[in-house]
Amino acid sequence: MKRQLLLFFSILLFCSINVIAQTVYVTRTGSKYHNDGCRYLSQSKIAIDLTDAISKGYGPCSVCKPPTQPTKTSKASQQTEKNETSTNQQKSETTSTQCAAITQAGIRCTRKAEPGSIYCWQHQGYGGSTPTSTQKPTTTTKNTGTSSGTSTSGRTIYTGPRGGKYYINSSGNKTYIKR
Numbered sequence: 001m002k003r004q005l006l007l008f009f010s011i012l013l014f015c016s017i018n019v020i021a022q023t024v025y026v027t028r029t030g031s032k033y034h035n036d037g038c039r040y041l042s043q044s045k046i047a048i049d050l051t052d053a054i055s056k057g058y059g060p061c062s063v064c065k066p067p068t069q070p071t072k073t074s075k076a077s078q079q080t081e082k083n084e085t086s087t088n089q090q091k092s093e094t095t096s097t098q099c100a101a102i103t104q105a106g107i108r109c110t111r112k113a114e115p116g117s118i119y120c121w122q123h124q125g126y127g128g129s130t131p132t133s134t135q136k137p138t139t140t141t142k143n144t145g146t147s148s149g150t151s152t153s154g155r156t157i158y159t160g161p162r163g164g165k166y167y168i169n170s171s172g173n174k175t176y177i178k179r
Contacts, residue, residue, distance in 0.1 A: 024049075030044075035065075099111045100119060
């Protein structure tokens with residue numbers, strides 16, 4: 001009886017072992033595949049099965065050293081891995097992405113966006129649209145000089161800390177008066 005039970009469980013265990021799909025990650029422009037925490041995945045991260053990555057010609061990363069062959073596992077551990085994968089997918093949906101704002105230099109901002117937003121901490125005040133290189137956040141000009149009267153055109157003339165005379169133009173910038 002014990003031999004029959006042992007034989008039955010051995011056959012059951014042997015039948016439940018199969019090859020599972022392992023998830024690795026590739027970048028948009030790279031030729032290597034990576035493990036989940038690899039530093040090369042900071043800009044781009046696309047999930048792909050290990051067998052697909054190998055068949056498409058991707059090679060393993062030399063930094064994170066991902067697996068080079070699919071491993072065999074039992075159905076019980078396969079179910080555990082599926083649960084972990086769904087948890088990781090939920091986490092990846094809540095992680096931040098690159099800020100969508102365009103800097104004054106005309107390039108895309110390289111900071112990470114705040115959770116639930118497409119903008120980083122610096123570009124949150126742009127009101128939901130992507131700022132262009134011509135848009136600037138509004139700032140107030142601080143006058144460090146003292147008022148020394150008005151000109152004939154009605155502008156207030158200020159005296160700077162080193163004695164220079166200036167007025168504030170329509171753009172909010174200082175315009176110095178020639179002596």
